[in-house]
Every structure is written in C-alpha cells, then in structure tokens.
Amino acid sequence: MLKLNKIHHIAIICSDYQKSKHFYSEILDFKILLEAYREERQSYKLDLEVGNQYQIELFSFPEPPARPSRPEAAGLRHLAFEVDDIDEAISHIKAFGIVIEPVRIDEFTGKRFTFFADPDGLPLELYEK
Structure with a gap:
C-alpha cells in the first residue's frame, strides 16, 4: 500500500525572478530557506518556507511558456x-x-x-x- 505522508513542496516557474522573489518573500512574507543560481540551466531556485511546514520552490528559466488560461486550464x-x-x-x-x-x-x-x-x-x- 502506498503511504503518502504530506505535500513536500510546490514548484512554481516564474517569468521575472526578481519580481516573483519580492512578491513571495516580501509581500506574502514567506521565509527564504535557500537561494541558488544554477549556471548550467541559467536558472534560479529559491526555497521558501510556508507556515513552518510546506515549501515553495520558485524557479526561473529563460523564456518559459505562458500559462494556457486562468484558472480552468487542465492541471493545477x-x-x-x-x-x-x-x-x-x-x-x-x-x-x-x-x-x-x-x-x-x-x-x-x-x-x-x-x-x-x-x-x-x-x-x-x-x-x-
């Protein structure tokens, strides 16, 4: 039997890393746990703590595709x-x-x-x- 304990993290890809970093860490007050730049992927990864429990991983990638629609697209x-x-x-x-x-x-x-x-x-x- 599969036993899933909890949600470990939620990954979000943003189009403007600095703007999204400010939004999630300054406006929503999520605590920054770790920030790393991955040169080989030209990507930032920012780990944010939510309520001492869950973690959001904020990623940036060069020119990510836009979200298909709001909010009734298939998926999240x-x-x-x-x-x-x-x-x-x-x-x-x-x-x-x-x-x-x-x-x-x-x-x-x-x-x-x-x-x-x-x-x-x-x-x-x-x-x-």
Missing part, C-alpha cells in the same frame, strides 16, 4: 493559503497595490475566501480558517 487550478483573519490578509496584500477579488462564502463549509494573482497570473487563494 490554483494554490490556496489558509489564514486566520482574511480581512487582515487582504489589507496587507492590497497595501502593495495587488488587486483582490471580492470575498465569497464557500457553499459547503461556510468559510470566507478570495482570489488574487502572483506576478505571472497564477491564481492564489486566501481561505479563512
């Missing part, structure tokens, strides 16, 4: 982050000039959630605990 639909106070999180993110959709209510759980996008348009969700 969006990445959701749990927050204690959605209003506080929205205020923090909006202070950086980032557009956030109106808050909605999950019809199954009654919890509040909203969406915004990273610098490459990857849909990100805030989901209130």
Whole structure:
C-alpha cells in the first residue's frame, strides 16, 4: 500500500525572478530557506518556507511558456493559503497595490475566501480558517 505522508513542496516557474522573489518573500512574507543560481540551466531556485511546514520552490528559466488560461486550464487550478483573519490578509496584500477579488462564502463549509494573482497570473487563494 502506498503511504503518502504530506505535500513536500510546490514548484512554481516564474517569468521575472526578481519580481516573483519580492512578491513571495516580501509581500506574502514567506521565509527564504535557500537561494541558488544554477549556471548550467541559467536558472534560479529559491526555497521558501510556508507556515513552518510546506515549501515553495520558485524557479526561473529563460523564456518559459505562458500559462494556457486562468484558472480552468487542465492541471493545477490554483494554490490556496489558509489564514486566520482574511480581512487582515487582504489589507496587507492590497497595501502593495495587488488587486483582490471580492470575498465569497464557500457553499459547503461556510468559510470566507478570495482570489488574487502572483506576478505571472497564477491564481492564489486566501481561505479563512
């Protein structure tokens, strides 16, 4: 029987490394664990800690293809982050000039959630605990 323990990491490829590094480490406040430039691949790899548990690997590659569509393309639909106070999180993110959709209510759980996008348009969700 296969036993998967947890999600180990989430890999994201960005088009502008410095812009995405700033977004994830300064705006979303993810802690930088390790940053490396891989000369042979002309690629940065930035390991970010999320809530003392999960890790995002942010990659840059020369001229990556654009994401096919938002968010209903086959594959990853969006990445959701749990927050204690959605209003506080929205205020923090909006202070950086980032557009956030109106808050909605999950019809199954009654919890509040909203969406915004990273610098490459990857849909990100805030989901209130």
